[in-house]
Amino acid sequence: MSDMDDFVDVTVSRGGRQVSAGCYKLPVSVGRGEHNAIRIGHDPQDKTVSRTHAIIQRDGTGLRLIDKSANGTIYRGARIKQGNSIGLGTTDHFEIFEFSVTVSKAKHDPSIPVIFEAHVLVDGYMKGKPFLIGEMMLLCFRRGKGYRFEQVPVRADFETICSNHRIDDEHAFAAIVGHRGAGHLFTQTAQNRPVILVNKQPIGETSIILHPRDVIEIQNIRIELYPPGENSLKCSNPSCQLLNPYVLTGNCRFCSFGLVGAVTRVAAATRKVQS
Known part of the structure; x- marks a missing residue:
């Protein structure tokens, strides 16, 4: 099972113009090759960008940038050489030649309800x-x-x-x-x-x-x-066992079996917040 800590939002710009943006599962590879989650320098071909140029990966509760290239990656004005790595902030950026890459840890949006x-x-x-x-x-x-x-x-x-x-x-x-x-x-x-x-x-x-x-x-x-925050009844008919609203005196909506003695199921989540 994955949670938001396994994902990052990444925006790539070139010359001040956004060329891509998306939410990606870690680790995220960046480079010219087709296998990368984020492709840069391939159209047109720019061999100063390596096939796999850099990788963003999870590092405990934070993020880490690893350079895999022949020409290095620029982070805060300093060049990271091949095989070296550096920790990234919650929202941070680095440069691969003309490309500026902004990385942010993905966050929950509490306005989206749980269905x-x-x-x-x-x-x-x-x-x-x-x-x-x-x-x-x-x-x-x-x-x-x-x-x-x-x-x-x-x-x-x-x-x-x-x-x-x-x-x-x-x-x-x-x-x-x-x-x-x-x-x-x-x-x-x-x-x-x-x-x-x-x-x-x-x-x-x-x-x-x-x-x-x-x-x-x-x-x-x-x-x-x-349904979040509501009780449900699981039909006790062995050939049915489907779910019903919490009405103890009712019958199963699928097989009409009496719900007296049905198993109560509780959904603890609420519709308002995902955390």
């Missing part, structure tokens, strides 16, 4: 802490015969993240995203992903709207989407 508190269960057991969906989205990766989940900011550079995972033979096949106050499930086409059930129903679309208390199932994995 869901997502609980991931494997074989019926909770896996890690809940994921808060709103400012952050939940990516689902397939690796070999297993699956992995990672939370990233909605504004992050999605293609770079997925490219890095493909190097590790992990492939993103679905994303749970909050957008404009609503939840969405985006997936690859059916032939490129495992069977996905939403509330026990297989989905064929590559994009569907998600609602509070929906349940997503992928083989032995279950993702329960809770």
Whole structure:
């Protein structure tokens, strides 16, 4: 699971004009080669910029800049030589020839509400802490015969993240995203992903709207989407076990099984703040 400490906002300018800006997962490589998260000096080709010129990486709670180039990187007027590194401030900048690179640690935006508190269960057991969906989205990766989940900011550079995972033979096949106050499930086409059930129903679309208390199932994995700050009831019918509003005297909205004796689930998050 990732948090905002794993991400940085990076703006690149040339001659006073912004040429790129984005949110990237650490470590972030900068250079002329196609493999870099941030490419500079490639159009037109400028061989004074190395294929991998510099790397920004996490250093405890801070950031560190490492030079990998033949010609060095300028930081506060001093040249950092190949293999050397220096700590960066929360917001800082460095120069690679004509390019000025500004780096800031990514921060939460408290104005973006939490849409869901997502609980991931494997074989019926909770896996890690809940994921808060709103400012952050939940990516689902397939690796070999297993699956992995990672939370990233909605504004992050999605293609770079997925490219890095493909190097590790992990492939993103679905994303749970909050957008404009609503939840969405985006997936690859059916032939490129495992069977996905939403509330026990297989989905064929590559994009569907998600609602509070929906349940997503992928083989032995279950993702329960809770409305933040509200209680829910999990149906005790073994063939159902879907989620319902907290009405003890009611019946399950899916199978009509009585909710007396149903398991209470509590979502601790609030809609207002992600921290």
